[in-house]
Amino acid sequence: MKKTLLLIAAIVLAVGLAACGSKTNNSGTTGGSTSTNTQNGGGDSTAGGGSAADSGTKLSGSILAAGSTALQPLAEQVSKEFMAEPDYSGITVQVQGGGSGTGLTQVAGGQVQIGNSDIFAEEKFKDADADQAKALVDHTVAVVAMATVVNKDVTVDNLTKQQLVDIFTGKVTNWKDVGGPDEKITLVNRPSSSGTRATYEKFALGTKSEDIPGSIQEDASGTVKKLVSETKGAIGYLALSYLDDSVKTVKYEGVDPTEDNVITGKYPVWAYEHMYTKGEPAPEVKAFLDYMMSDKIQNGDVVQLGYIPVTKMQVKRDAAGSVSK
């Protein structure tokens, strides 16, 4: 008797929940959940007080930034310095990781004020989601370059684009075919959804790489470096900030992956680090982004953490990948 009662209660509950769930789901997909509204409202009210801010009133509010783990160390360090500035002591900035996809989804949904991403929103929001990218405003804050790295026992110094394509699509599986020792090649790749991999495929290979059997996929740069340095015949790619003596850097088409070569546009394998906002940023968010672009940060923290200042770049690139001076 009691058991049936319990069962009925559980069923009623489940049905009720399903109804609630679908409701929240809908509002989530339209991107207009209540939290968004309050946040937008908050942004507007501070926007109204924006003129007051110019006349001496202190900015206040809280900023939540989430997304790309590649940008996370920089964003975290800058946010600490930003909050330590007397002018901005009323603003709290929180930085979270979660990956570029998370950052873009959450900023488009209004859950965070800044969405960090390794790649252009247009590249992630495809097909049915393409409209969501239009609402986002791009702020490029730094540049990250990636170098091809190999295990130290590989004697190859230089690889051409075609050789890299052959290696990363599994056409060439032994180092002797590209002028190295007689040794099996082990690919250490990023997962197919990774922004770093997308950048490397687009600008170093010009084509998609294959997840060939026996290849390794890791998402953390530290793990990639460890595996490349320990596995004989391994090849992978790392951001310049992660390079050290444990792995060997390979030239790309005869060009060394150095900061200077990236700035002048000679070395093509690099990407912007983006901080996306939904629409034009609220004053406190704008203050943070301006601070990020200030000489103090661009020539200080950015360089110190191994990124390249976006202000120094002599070439520009758009979402389609075409480069201009």
Add this chain to the structure above:
Amino acid sequence: MEVSGRSSFKPHIVEEWVGKVYTILCVFVLVVTIAAMVYFVASRGLSTFITNGVSLAGLLSGLKWDPDGDPALFGALPFIFGSFATSLLAAAIAAPLGCCAAVFMTQILPGVGKKFMQPVIELLAGIPSVVFGFVGLSIVVPVLRAVFPGQGIGIAAGAIVLSIMILPTITTIAADALASLPFGLREGSFALGATRWQTIWRIVIPTALPSLLTGVVLGMSRAFGEALAVQMVIGNAPHIPRSLFESASTLTSVITLDMGNTIMGSAHNNALWSLALILLLMTFVFVFVVRMLERRSVR
């Protein structure tokens, strides 16, 4: 508690009611949480089939995983294979170790077992999985690479790391089961002239077998759901490996690698939720198996 007014509300009656309401509230919250999670995973996971038009058979039996390709392919069989292979192998390694440790702790040297071994084994359960992953990457993988052909990473490395992680579960449950056996059972066996080993092998273990198996199944279910440690040592290539020492993937490793990089609601993201749904259903199966075993042990 002070109650004013009517005399029928005596303190102990009020206490009774407060306790009752509080308990029911807790149960309610628990049920709501579980139902909400099941609903969320199911709604996301099923939309792969409903919205994105992926066939269930294609997902379960497809060999090629290429969600960003054109056309996108969602073959999850390599991951399902990887999950089962690692957790079965882990259970095969950990079950004898755990059960023997339990026998030692309860039947052979209960004093040392209770004072020394049990706390040490329980300590294993408290170590974060990222530590297991790092130890696996720094010790297990290089050793396997040196001894066996291949890169060292793969199902073997994953299973070894997992077997150590599930050891406390199996040992603790097995030790509890063995310790709770009726007192007269062993005495009776000894009285008939059986040696200690005969008693353990013929009487103690068969009697406690359903409970021992419960421990193994619970351990397997933990191994099946473990993500981080496995992801670090298994290599994550979306293929069925040709040897135990070649890069492979599990359901959990794919989810943790890709979830943060994909846009919520995209086909790729939904496919990951489908994998999560498979994991959830497998957990139900494990719970069901444990229930069956418990029912057998009661009789």
